[in-house]
Amino acid sequence: MATTITAVDVHDVRFPTAEAGDGSDSINRGDYSATYVELRTDSGVVGSGLTFTNGRGNELTCGAVRALSHHLVGLSLDDLDQVAFFRSLTADPQLRWLGPEKGVIHMAAGAMVNAVWDLRARLAGKPMWRFLAEMDTEELVASIDFHHISDALTPDEARSILDKGRDGYAERLAFLEEHDFPSYTTSVGWLGYPDDKVRSLSRTAYEEGWRAVKMKVGGPIEDDIRRARLIRSEVGPDTLLMMDANQIWDVDEAIANMQRLAEFDPYWIEEPTHADDVLGHARIARALPFTRVATGEVAANRVIFKQLLQAEAIRVCQVDACRVAGVNEVLSILLMAAKFGVPVCPHAGGVGLCEYVQHLAIFDYLRVGTSLDGRMVEYVDHLHEHFVDPVSVRNGRYRLPTAPGYSVAMKPASIAEFSFPDGPAWR
Amino acid sequence: MATTITAVDVHDVRFPTAEAGDGSDSINRGDYSATYVELRTDSGVVGSGLTFTNGRGNELTCGAVRALSHHLVGLSLDDLDQVAFFRSLTADPQLRWLGPEKGVIHMAAGAMVNAVWDLRARLAGKPMWRFLAEMDTEELVASIDFHHISDALTPDEARSILDKGRDGYAERLAFLEEHDFPSYTTSVGWLGYPDDKVRSLSRTAYEEGWRAVKMKVGGPIEDDIRRARLIRSEVGPDTLLMMDANQIWDVDEAIANMQRLAEFDPYWIEEPTHADDVLGHARIARALPFTRVATGEVAANRVIFKQLLQAEAIRVCQVDACRVAGVNEVLSILLMAAKFGVPVCPHAGGVGLCEYVQHLAIFDYLRVGTSLDGRMVEYVDHLHEHFVDPVSVRNGRYRLPTAPGYSVAMKPASIAEFSFPDGPAWR
Numbered sequence A, B: 001m002a003t004t005i006t007a008v009d010v011h012d013v014r015f016p017t018a019e020a021g022d023g024s025d026s027i028n029r030g031d032y033s034a035t036y037v038e039l040r041t042d043s044g045v046v047g048s049g050l051t052f053t054n055g056r057g058n059e060l061t062c063g064a065v066r067a068l069s070h071h072l073v074g075l076s077l078d079d080l081d082q083v084a085f086f087r088s089l090t091a092d093p094q095l096r097w098l099g100p101e102k103g104v105i106h107m108a109a110g111a112m113v114n115a116v117w118d119l120r121a122r123l124a125g126k127p128m129w130r131f132l133a134e135m136d137t138e139e140l141v142a143s144i145d146f147h148h149i150s151d152a153l154t155p156d157e158a159r160s161i162l163d164k165g166r167d168g169y170a171e172r173l174a175f176l177e178e179h180d181f182p183s184y185t186t187s188v189g190w191l192g193y194p195d196d197k198v199r200s201l202s203r204t205a206y207e208e209g210w211r212a213v214k215m216k217v218g219g220p221i222e223d224d225i226r227r228a229r230l231i232r233s234e235v236g237p238d239t240l241l242m243m244d245a246n247q248i249w250d251v252d253e254a255i256a257n258m259q260r261l262a263e264f265d266p267y268w269i270e271e272p273t274h275a276d277d278v279l280g281h282a283r284i285a286r287a288l289p290f291t292r293v294a295t296g297e298v299a300a301n302r303v304i305f306k307q308l309l310q311a312e313a314i315r316v317c318q319v320d321a322c323r324v325a326g327v328n329e330v331l332s333i334l335l336m337a338a339k340f341g342v343p344v345c346p347h348a349g350g351v352g353l354c355e356y357v358q359h360l361a362i363f364d365y366l367r368v369g370t371s372l373d374g375r376m377v378e379y380v381d382h383l384h385e386h387f388v389d390p391v392s393v394r395n396g397r398y399r400l401p402t403a404p405g406y407s408v409a410m411k412p413a414s415i416a417e418f419s420f421p422d423g424p425a426w427r
Helices: A058-071 A082-090 A103-124 A128-133 A137-141 A155-164 A169-179 A195-208 A221-235 A251-264 A278-287 A302-310 A326-340 A353-368 A412-418 B058-071 B082-090 B103-124 B128-133 B137-141 B155-164 B169-179 B195-207 B221-235 B251-264 B278-287 B302-310 B326-340 B353-368 B412-418
Strands: A005-014 A032-041 A047-054 A181-189 A212-216 A240-244 A266-270 A292-295 A377-379 B005-014 B032-041 B047-054 B181-189 B212-216 B240-244 B266-270 B292-295 B377-379
Touching (some): A005 A103, A032 A058, A032 A103, A058 B058, A082 A326, A103 A128, A103 A326, A103 B058, A128 A326, A137 A155, A155 A326, A155 A353, A181 A240, A181 A353, A195 A212, A212 A221, A221 A240, A221 A251, A240 A251, A251 A266, A278 A292, A278 A302, A278 B302, A302 A326, A302 B278, A326 A353, B005 B058, B005 B103, B005 B412, B058 B103, B082 B103, B103 B128, B103 B326, B128 B353, B137 B155, B155 B326, B181 B195, B181 B353, B212 B221, B240 B251, B251 B278, B278 B302, B302 B326, B353 B377
Parallel strands (some): A181 A377, A212 A240, A266 A292, B181 B212, B181 B377, B212 B240, B240 B266, B266 B292
Antiparallel strands (some): A032 A047
8 A cells, every 4th residue: 555745844953062062073063953854644654864964054954844845745655756756856946056966955855865765664664774785676776866977877887786785695694683783983082072081982982892983183283193192092003093174174284284193093084175175085095095085974965976986085985874865865875985996984973873874884785885894884972862763882883773764763752852942952 | 434234134035937937947947036135234334145046945045144144243344354254154163064165055155245245345435346356465365265275276376366467457447448348148048948939039139249149958959959050040150159058967968969069169068067076077078179168157165166177177167156155255266267277257147146247257357367368247138127236238248337336236126026925926
């Protein structure tokens, strides 16, 4: 029986993180927020999706969801033409000008696209990773909009990667069920934290089993060096230490600063410069052979990822689950990364991003990238208590989610408490 | 005496253009709209700025102006630190995530930045082009945010271009006063117009003195060929014929289609593919030596323009006055274009864009590019009647504006009539 979407509800949910310095980096100091979308259906099943925003402008992404919601109301999930559905949200001829395919309007589309996929997975009774991993190659390929990326990935190439991903599938799944998915933590080194807090968090992370940790850089370089030395001394020489500049540097500055930080053996440098600067990332990558350039959390869409891969600008692809327009666009990015041989380590943190991206990384391993080499899911120890089906991490690794859906359904009490501006937390 | 901004008013103004097919192209069919900003001051002088949006999402850019307006209220124009002012709007740590520097939030910043410059020019009693062209080099350089573009343009390079722009200034100004500024028209070939309308508009344009016209392409290729033949037959072999695909094509498709349209001698191909695709534009440019690749109206910010120039992807720079964050960011783009030897032909049309960009093109000729070779301002014959100081065109050329300010102040009656959703036009 067909399921039809009958209403699109949107909630402006915000957490007062700015004051505590949680999530603080060289460029962002916001109140972590979510544009939270619920799709009501005639079957009674609810689809949930969200887009993360870093602060006060969350009403704009909520407004964008409202502006796009007529495309979903009345939509039947049976025989859904995936590309037409995707384009109805990303290329609306009255709204596309506001992006196109970037920023507020695209992030809103991401929440909505993901809510539709959450609904589909729930109706199928499967967690999202399994829903995707067990899907026919043809159905996956038909979910991808190849517009503007056909010079980097053709439907035939996508088909071939996904078919090949069936080989060894059972072994990979068994491995994950036993060993969980590798991860790293970003909770040790926010810029807003004092040194003693960084030291104790680093020590605790090591004791908990983390062997990959990330610190923020991009303050005064002497401070970055001091903090890198401090963290490295706590986590030892065998733990991977990633650095994240959150785009603060110019191209030449990134090169010069990372040459000074080289002594702490950075595994990657994340967002060394402006997220739109494909050529800049490529130049930085060529200049810093001792580390890897990573980016993606603010890469606006598949066309930016396409170029980062074509230009050999990145060695780590950090796709975000809702900055781009949801599952459909993420699929195209995972496939391009696989074609170009670049590992995917999705961006997480924020609100609900860990819950989202664990599914993407697991699917990628099972069916697309088919390797764990260099693969890690970011983990940030924030705000998981607000989710019905939060991530579960043990010994620095993500356990496989088992509940149906995409894991971003929020608890009604949390929505009520943190709704802006009328929830008790904000009154 | 200091002038201080006391309030930021924003109006959601929309014109019902979608139904008539005016402004229709391969990808956009919107109701032309403006997020119209008025800055109230203690001196009584009002600063006006706007950002153009192509349709229904105009409430989002209006909302973004409201989210940013606290940065302007209370701001004194005396001794304004231009870079700090610019970054307060483009890099707000609670709002930057929504872009960054792109889409809704950046376009809103564009309207606000331009309103501040309009106010300054009005207080100085000069039209914007003259206000800029007569400004000291140091003040112009201090208006530019070099963040993320210092690998392509240094303050010293900017200084040198602007100082050199003083040579021959009087002669260039005298030339413009006598001969006006060259232009081309886009009013002949919107995709939504039937052939007989295209034919009669082409004929009329030629008779009015236009020797450069632009047509939309990106429909079925046989239709594009038929329309190109029709327009070329009306305007003769000596009129420049530009083509505009509005990003509809993939990279290989753009190359193949333009090879078929080559027989109509296209002067340029505008937006052949996705606006973010720097590498794609570069490949198209290499493949089509018989024409020029042009883009810019949807290029999100100075970092995209930097790369288009670095990659030799464009031979025509079509900066928009309010897609990027206003005068400050436009200055950096004009200077980069001059350094790379690429002529600037600003994007116009929409709502108030002709009014805006005439000032930019004139300033560029007087002080930056210092040549008219390959320079033309787009002209679209739409909606000028709503402006207090509309553009004046004769014989296919723009006359120099003389009234103080940036020419985008709208008539109060027009604002009232077309305010959405309560104006009489929308009730």
